[in-house]
Amino acid sequence: MTTSTARKPTRPAPTTVAVQARDVVRTYGRGAAAVRALDGATVSIPAGRFTAIMGPSGSGKSTLMHALAGLDTVDGGQILLGGTDLGQLGERQRTLLRRDRVGFVFQSFNLVPTLTARENILLPLTLAGRRPDPERLAHLVTTLGLTDRIRHRPGELSGGQQQRVAVARALITRPEIVFADEPTGNLDSQAAEALLDFLRQAVDDLGQTIVMVTHDPHAAAYADRVVFLADGRIDGELDAPTAPAILSRMARLSAPATTGAN
């Protein structure tokens, strides 16, 4: 139905790292029940680019994203966000870092039902006691097509509109990096397309850094690069990805390792 060609202008090789994981280990549970969700994951996420994280179910995608975003701590290794070693921060400092430097978009939108779309978008600034930049707000609201829904509450918005409010909320603070966990998981294909188009545009036009966890090769093809995870480790990367190339890579990741091929 839709084509996703000509979305990715050729740009120079990235030079700045937005966030990186170095040999990160994260274990859930103890003893015989312990699960090593991350088992020495090392990855660098370039600034100003759109990176997708893919991998089979249970491969550690959400755990990695939560670790990179400072939502969770790790048991070994290091996370550096814009040069800040998250392991050196206390709980309060990590909370402030998330509030001031990171934006989040979740599959389930996570909007406050009693607030209007506008109030939801501005919430991170309200909580931080910061004034909104009217130009930034107007740009996000207009580009996301929310102008005539801005006084409505989430219950009066479609799923696609709610997710676009969530994206505006994530971007309103001008975060260093936006983490999106299956942002299109609850959207129909048309709403998903609109959302992905906007994320792509935020990277191309605003220089936003975006990291997105997804199961969907079509969604991942909007990214500049796909990072593949398997069994808690990075298992390769794909630049300028296409959906067929991602699919074929995923099929190999999910298949039993009989040939030793990678």
Ligand SMILES: Nc1ncnc2c1ncn2[C@@H]1O[C@H](COP(=O)(O)OP(=O)(O)OP(=O)(O)O)[C@@H](O)[C@H]1O
């Ligand atoms: N809170 C937890 N307690 C115990 N085990 C957990 C917890 N969270 C995740 N795990 C386990 O850690 C491993 C990695 O989980 P994670 O959610 O990061 O994988 P994923 O790749 O995001 O999976 P999916 O694609 O199914 O969402 C899985 O084996 C999972 O069962």
